[in-house]
Amino acid sequence: MFPSALATIILLAATAAAHFTVPNDDQDMSGVVVNGISYSTRVKYMRLANEALFEQSGPCPFAAYGTIIVNHTADEIVCRGANFRTGDPTRMLMKHPSIHGEISAINACTTVFAGRNMTPTEIYAAWGELSICTTSLPFHTNAESCPMCASAIRWSGFKEYIYGTTIQHNYNVGWGVITLSSYDVFQQTRQLPGYQTVMLGQILTNETDPLFSWQYNESYPCPNGCEKRMSVTRGYLGCVDPNA
Ligand SMILES: [Zn+2]
Numbered sequence: 001m002f003p004s005a006l007a008t009i010i011l012l013a014a015t016a017a018a019h020f021t022v023p024n025d026d027q028d029m030s031g032v033v034v035n036g037i038s039y040s041t042r043v044k045y046m047r048l049a050n051e052a053l054f055e056q057s058g059p060c061p062f063a064a065y066g067t068i069i070v071n072h073t074a075d076e077i078v079c080r081g082a083n084f085r086t087g088d089p090t091r092m093l094m095k096h097p098s099i100h101g102e103i104s105a106i107n108a109c110t111t112v113f114a115g116r117n118m119t120p121t122e123i124y125a126a127w128g129e130l131s132i133c134t135t136s137l138p139f140h141t142n143a144e145s146c147p148m149c150a151s152a153i154r155w156s157g158f159k160e161y162i163y164g165t166t167i168q169h170n171y172n173v174g175w176g177v178i179t180l181s182s183y184d185v186f187q188q189t190r191q192l193p194g195y196q197t198v199m200l201g202q203i204l205t206n207e208t209d210p211l212f213s214w215q216y217n218e219s220y221p222c223p224n225g226c227e228k229r230m231s232v233t234r235g236y237l238g239c240v241d242p243n244a
Pocket of ligand 1: 100101102145146147148149150
């Protein structure tokens, strides 16, 4: 199934319009099985990625970027992360501009591994081992990664990279983005040592897209029971947690 989807992706790339259009947008991924993992399992973990974000940042954070790292064999979340703009403000690491959800989750997993008294060499090897076998460590992020994070995913050697909302979607609804898709980043990483990372995008976009669609559109409905209120800092209507 995936090779045919990939063929479609390549075809779309060849017919892309002159304006910014990532080659992997608007794909219907329903029912796609990759690495023997069912679509319903993909959906389950994408929802858990959203829930991890809500737990850390409330029901309608402005930067709604959430990430979890999953061990499918154990059927468990190993680590989770959120964007530095919505992360725990008491943690200095979360104030660093490069700490996107993906980097945050990788850092969290590194801390877990270090807590097991693994050396840096053993930790590096662990990523690679986890990437090649069925005890995989797939990476779920509710939006397509920016080029920095896509590169970090490849440098880490994850077996899988699963995302929901695309860069193209967020570009279309007003977000400032770096207009380089994960597909294009991955195409340029084939010379990296280690293993290739399977990329599976647009999972559960009917639930992830609304999380990113209200920030620059006053008329877009608020997600998760949040309420429209005037933002003092931004000067226009945004969504806020009614219980905050
Ligand atoms: Zn990023």
